[in-house]
Amino acid sequence: MIGSSPRTKMPEQPPEIRARNFKEVPFGLSEELALSEASRCLNCKNPLCVQGCPVGVKIPEFIKLIKEEQFAAAARKIKETNALPAVCGRVCPQEVQCEAKCILGIKHEPVAIGYLERFCADYEREMELTEIPEPAPPTGKRVAVIGSGPSGLTVAGDLVKLGHEVVIFEALHKPGGVLTYGIPEFRLPKKIVQAEVDNLIKQGADLQVDSVMGKMRSVDELMNEDGFDAVYIGVGAGLPRFMNIPGENLNNIYSANEYLTRVNLMKAYLFPIYATPVEKGKKVAVIGGGNVAMDSVRTALRLGAEKAMIVYRRAKEQLPGRKEEVHHAEQEGVEFHLLHNPIRYIGDENGCVKAMECIKMELGEPDSSGRRRPIPIEGSEFMLECDMVIVSIGTGANPVIFSTLPDVNRNKWGYIEVNEETMETSKPFVYAGGDIVTGSATVIQAMGAGRIAANAIHKKLSEQPKKKKDK
Amino acid sequence: MVREYRIIEKSEIVPNVHKFVIRDHSIARKAQAGQFVLVMANEKGERIPLTLSDWDLKEGTITLYVLELGVSTMELIDLCEGDSLFSLAGPLGHEAEVKKFGRVLLGGGCFGVGGIYPIAKAMKEEGNHVTAIIEARSNYLIYNQEEIGSVVDELYITTSDGSMGLKGHVQDQLAELIKNGKRYDRAYFMGCTFMLMKCSEATRPQKIPTGVALNAIMLDGTGMCGCCRVSVGGETKFACVDGPELDGHAVDWDELFIRKHIYREEEAVSYQSHACRSMTGYERDRKTPEGGGA
Known part of the structure; x- marks a missing residue:
């Protein structure tokens, strides 16, 4: 019977090898494996998988094209609703989105939609079959996109296609936002991000790096002096949280943002060829259990850690990280110290951390997030x-x-309040989306917000009379 | 508009103090006294913070002073007039608190001799009586004194060897002025961390409100990483977005010194291995495992 064949396993580097290099872990599917996996899709009349996708990728349709060996056409089908399939195929939490809804998952295992998405996007790029869509005739409208992460790239891509003039402002010296500074090379090779940005530029978007908006230019100046008709704010949620416990400013205590930025954006793993250094811990403890924590702990392994530990205050079932990342981390030898929480750090004579005092936790009643609340167990303190x-x-x-x-x-957490149907803020013609609206979320959610905003911006600008060219 | 960050003028004005004038209209038109920029000399370089020491709206230029301290500053100094920086972002950080205080005392050392000039100018424009003290090891290392002298009411120079002005440091001159009955309503210091600490100690007995321009290690310079965190009055602040001006009497100096030295070993490695960077491009490329194994 269709679908009862086992789900394809993605070939990948063996854990003991990959834990010491920065090359991508999974190799991707071969054509043969992709065809065999695609053949498992039932092509449901009422595809639930599409409902599970925040941007509504036409999943059965693209899989059908794979079955017909039209791989590049399959990639284009995905791109009708998702501008970055090579990225999403790698970093989306499919197990809680499309694949969670797959009918096959009830009796068997769901179709590996993420693997297939990655396969056709990679095929299209590597075979150089990427088509640059012909943009619509110029509308004469200008849109500023602040931030070149997943949501900003989506907005820019959609609007440029519709004939608007788009300028993307990026604060760092390289585009991509979290795709560049945050997600490591072994999970998302930077050449893929660069290829996506290059395509956007080929379509006519203008990218300005080194542009810290709010400092170099304000939103009002963009609109009143620089002739932008609308502004999209997709700056992410880039302010690292600390726990404010004693000793947290000791040396060798990093925020994940700093650690990953040093390694990914500044390429500290190639120090001293690249000039930015990063400390190489032997016994590294990562506090937290999300994707960023997994990226950090696996990066520490690759930089030579003998002991790489996750310290997380809840239990394994509550780990918010993508299942595959947790699994990969376990395979690579990461130790999980679950139901543990640090309460203070102890430094050595040079001001570097040498231990942390932890307290054991137990799970109580569910909190507002629906997860069981961790409660410290009195008297259970110990040194790690x-x-x-x-x-x-x-x-x-x-x-x-x-x-x-x-x-x-902005709301009480400092995130921007928007009209969820348009992503427009309280300031007319200023839109926002991604983590600066929702707080830390996923790449695909940020892209979903970008898509909504792009449609709304297009609609609103199309209703505006054409302005006189005075620039 | 393409920003090129071209070096319009570059000169070693005194030994190991290099003045850079760089064209960038975007930053020049927004610069405020006390702000800084982040600079990368080349694609493989570090992002380093440098104080905006002057700017020219009409020419669209900014002025930076660079002292060679390690590989990144060395690579910057290797660039010539007509070259372009790889990256230049700013203006970053809050502007210095400038208003009518009354009698203002400014102190500058190292790059801060250049960096206090815009603050002196802004303080004067607000109608303050401005006294500036600048320091160097010896008379031949003093720079910028005419520029500063032209905007302040009183200018004092100190040298470690006594070859010019008072023998000693900014804080020694400050102590002397206070001893002679001078009173100040506000102090602001810019220079190396040790100097900032010493000067803050010197203003503490008189309870002169003291701002210091902290030069912590930075990475993105926009509050994204927390690398530059510093304890001020028991609270963690980010020097890049909460500063760079912070309360000199509340800064945890011991912690700051330790944090500044985190990469001391790596700095040595970087310096030692730097010779390989002057190899031919071919050799260099062969040694660069781009995106590859560690």
């Missing part, structure tokens, strides 16, 4: 030796852009 700590407990709203943006309403 470590020479490096990476704090990966989430991020908050970065304040930089808001210093010159007083008239955009």
Whole structure:
């Protein structure tokens, strides 16, 4: 029977090898494996998988094209609703989205939709079959996109296709946002991000790096002086949280943002060829259990850690990280110290961390997030030796852009309030989406917000009379 | 508009103090006293913070002073007039607190001799009586004194060897002025961390509100990483977005010194291995495992 054949396993580097290099872990599917996996799809009349996708990728349709060996056409089918399939195929949490809804998952295992998405996107790129869509005739409207992460790239891609002039402003010296500074090379090769950005530029988008908006230019200046008709804010949630416990400013205690930025954006793993250094801990403790924590702990392994530990205050079932990342980390030898929480750090004579005091936790009643609340067990304190700590407990709203943006309403956490149907903020013609609206979320959710905003911006600008060219 | 970050003028104005004038209209038109920029000399370089020491709206240029301290500053200094920086972002950080205080005392050492000039100018424009003290090891290392002298009411120079002005440091001159009955309503210091600490100690007995321009290690310079965190009055602040001006009487200096030295060993490795970078491009490329194994 169709579908009862086992789900295809993605070939990957063996754990003991890959834990010491920065090359991508899974190799991707061969054509043969992709065909065999695609043949498992039942091509449901009422495809639930599509409902599970935040951007509604036409999953059965693209899989049908794979079955017909039209791989590049399959990639284009995905791109009708998802601008970055090579990225999403690698970093989406499919097991809680499309694949969770797959009918096959009830009796058997769901179709490996993510693997197939990655396969056709890679095929299209590697065979150089990427088509640059012909943009619509110029509308004469200009849109500024602040931030070149997943949501900004989506907005820019959609609007440029519709004939708007788009300028993307990126604060760092390289585009991609979290795809570049955050997600490591072994999970998302940077050449893929670069290829996506290159395509966007070929379509006519203008990319300005080194542009810290709120500092170099304010949103008001963009609109009143630089002639932009609308602005999209997709700056992410780039303010690392710390626990504010004693000793947290000791040396070799990093935020995950700093650690990953040093390694990924600045390529500290190639130090001293690249000039930015990073400490190489031997006993590394990563606080937190999300994808960023998994990325950090696996990076520490690759930089030579003998002991790489996750310290997480809840139990394994509550680990918020993508299943595959947790699984990969376990395979590579990461130790999981679950139901543990640090309460203070102890330094050596040079001011470097040498241990942390932890307390054991137990799970109580579910909290507002629906997860069972961790409660410290009194008297269970103990010492855990470590020479490096990476704090990966989430991020908050970065304040930089808001210093010159007083008239955009924000919620109690500092995130921007938007009309969820349009992503428009309280300031007309200013839109926002991604982590700066939702707080830390996933790449695909940020892209979903970008898509909504792009449609709304297009609609609103199309209703506006054409302005006189005075520039 | 393409920003090129071209070096318009570069000169070693005194031994190991290099003045850079760089064209960038975007930053020049927004620069405020006390802010900084992040600079990368080349694609493989570090992102290093440098104080905006002057700017020219009409020409669209900014002025930076660079002292060679390690590989990254060395690579910057290797660039010539007409070259472009790889990356230049700013203006970053809050502007210095500038308002009518009354009698203002400014102190500058190292790069801060250049960096206090815009603050002196802004303080003067607000109608303050401005006294500036600048320091160097010896008379031949003093720079920028005419520029600063032209905007302040009083200028004092100190040298470690006594070859010019008072023998000693900014804080020694400050102590002397206070001894002679001078009173100040506000102090602001810019220079190396040791100097900032010493000067803050010197203003503490008189309870002169003291701002220091902290030069912590930075990475993105926009509050994204927390690398530059520093304890001020028991609270963690980010020097890049909460500063760079912070309360000199509340800074945990011991912690700051330790944090500044985290990469001391790596700095040595970087310096030692730097000779390989002057190899031919071919050799260099062969040794660069781009995106490859560690």
